[in-house]
Amino acid sequence: MSAAATSKIAAFAAQTQWDDIPAHVRHEAKRSLLNYFATAIAGSGEAAVATSLAVLAPFAGAADCRIIGRAERVDMPLAAYLNAISANVFDYDDTHQETVIHPTAPIAPALFAHAERQRCTGASLLRAFVLGGEIECRIGNAVSPSHYARGWHITSTCGVFGAAAGIGVLLGLSQEQHAWSIGNAAAQASGLVETLGTMSKSISVGNAARNGILSALLAENNFSGPADPLAGERGFLSVFSDQPTVNRLTDGLGEDWEIAKNTYKPYPAAIVLHPVIEACIQLHREAGLRSEDVAEVELTGHPLLRQRADRAEAATGRLSQVSAQHAIAIALRRGKAGLMEFNDAAAAETLGDGIRPNVKFIDDAGRALETVRMLVRTQQGRSHDIEITAAKGGPLNPMTDAELEEKLAELAAYRGFNRDVGAIAEAVWSLDGAEDAGEIMALANMAG
């Protein structure tokens, strides 16, 4: 079993055809890409992108590829690097919930950069995305949960495999070359949770996309690697996990699609906060509750809600994204929770709110992550008791296609994007019929 793990994954990448991919998986891939363009446009003005571009541009070759949400062009690996950073910088991108991988940020930028440089059809790109994403999430499953818990930034460490496999599919690598590409990716897997909330995080996400491309290109040129870089004695799984489960790599491969379990965030905050935000928006809209009326809030939720998000003092935009206290305060002030509600100004605005010190957490390990019970007592002596059983965006209540289009429009507006986002959505929904997948990039960069 173990000796064959990389071979099986490589065979899956080399052999799976477009017709082997079920319709619901194909559609989920399009949804992932639509969400990708939304978050990449939103992030493209951030300093992590602008500084990376300024520092790295002198070391780039032919400017074949576009940068989403910007006017510059750069070479293929750098375009992939920058677009991956944009897509992930707000942590507003997609989530494979079992692993907390953001699957698309490392893969899609690599594939579209390749498509711009070497033309491929939309169906080819979608197939490459699905196979790359599937391999990425399965590797994530096999190293979880100890991998992330120990401190690996799983989007980066597993993302490089997804990009390598996806580009390998577009290049038409043989099974043996796919195995080498996986080995080349294993040699480059990196990224630390410790960097979250800082610019350094963006480096490993960008590298996952860039280095995935190079892993596959090197393998195409017979740059060879170890026999079983995933499950070998000192392969990726044993080094990057305290308790790897090798069978998760291949159990149900080609039948049970991990990448089809992808989810999308309606709010740019930690997943654990989504039911809380939803409860607040409902109370704001339906009961007229306002932040200044609140005396006390009691949250009953999965223990991770408290562990991740009990941050009464969060004073920056970054930290406000993981602060239940801020999320409640701002959602009850404004009745919404977009990027403008989780920036430095918004965090400063709620910092003195009476709500902040008056949020209590009650752990209930029996609850799912997408649920919460919120009890609010007001200054006027009233109580509101609200239960969210399936927060929007979670597996039980996915964002609809229309909601994803709205997210795209909202994030484009946030960025001041000067192009027609409807055309991007249309191109994504019809991507499987496109002769030239790279054409979307001409809709998604900023007009000069």
Added chain:
Amino acid sequence: MSAAATSKIAAFAAQTQWDDIPAHVRHEAKRSLLNYFATAIAGSGEAAVATSLAVLAPFAGAADCRIIGRAERVDMPLAAYLNAISANVFDYDDTHQETVIHPTAPIAPALFAHAERQRCTGASLLRAFVLGGEIECRIGNAVSPSHYARGWHITSTCGVFGAAAGIGVLLGLSQEQHAWSIGNAAAQASGLVETLGTMSKSISVGNAARNGILSALLAENNFSGPADPLAGERGFLSVFSDQPTVNRLTDGLGEDWEIAKNTYKPYPAAIVLHPVIEACIQLHREAGLRSEDVAEVELTGHPLLRQRADRAEAATGRLSQVSAQHAIAIALRRGKAGLMEFNDAAAAETLGDGIRPNVKFIDDAGRALETVRMLVRTQQGRSHDIEITAAKGGPLNPMTDAELEEKLAELAAYRGFNRDVGAIAEAVWSLDGAEDAGEIMALANMAG
């Protein structure tokens, strides 16, 4: 203590002056660089270098920098990447014995590439090399021994910090920027022991040099990172070591110089084989012993000798470098043990030797690595009993400066290098007085 670890290392990098570096440390740095040019010239014709150059050249910018042992020029990060691969590809480069880090391959290529692009003095470059190497080895000490044992390729994982710190010194980063540079490096630390003996290994070594440069350049542009990327809760040490020893980072910093403990190999084989090879060469030279006369060999050595090098079937050049059976057979055939003795042809030549199945190992945990007792019984019924107490190249019997010059000449001849290696040696020995450190690169590339 822990919260301050990165700060202390960053302060050391930002504040240590040339005058603070003792003469013996400066001289050891020159020895490291001479050995670097030797191994980089030797490796520069390998497929790992040529294929990397072919695949990556389309994605390079201004061709400011030379490639050692080759005629092409490429941009700064790619030159660093390729020269690091050349220096390390044969594992014939230097060794910090406590960690088994090859300290120079990730650092020197970065510094010389910088020197070619942005001119700096030889003393500046030497200072950057010493401080980068010191930080690299100290981080290695702090994660050892579990780090390498678990499967991390320590030259790559720690090398990126050395290159980042060294380039940071040349850029004159502030203490805060050095800390960010270390964070940027932590986000990129990668490399697996599983890839040893394959081309994939070279990717992580090249990346260490390239990504170290980018870590420092990003930090110079205020691309910020976590407060304590080394010793933070989920920082590099806790994630990359099962038993980190944080105090090894800073104990005796600036007084006890790890980089001055660097050693150089007289033979392109595993360190554990060096006393064995030396015993064979002595018997060949002094007792006239030849491989065809040998009936049986008994080796009494440190247990690692058996664990690493008991490989009677080694059939490739790569594997022959870690095969005691091949090393004995070839050294007793030819009376020498250079690169030509550890290639595919040499391995094939000894594969049928009667010696191969007749080597016995006796473990003696009380022995140092650089010792061996070798007992040889011949077909003619004679016995040879030889004790090597301090193999050449180990800490007790370092290669002399003259021997390093001979190594340079020998490896240049192996590569068919068409330039005067005496000029390289002279430039290295007088580097501390050089106005332009990059000038050595004009002596070390291949004439067109």
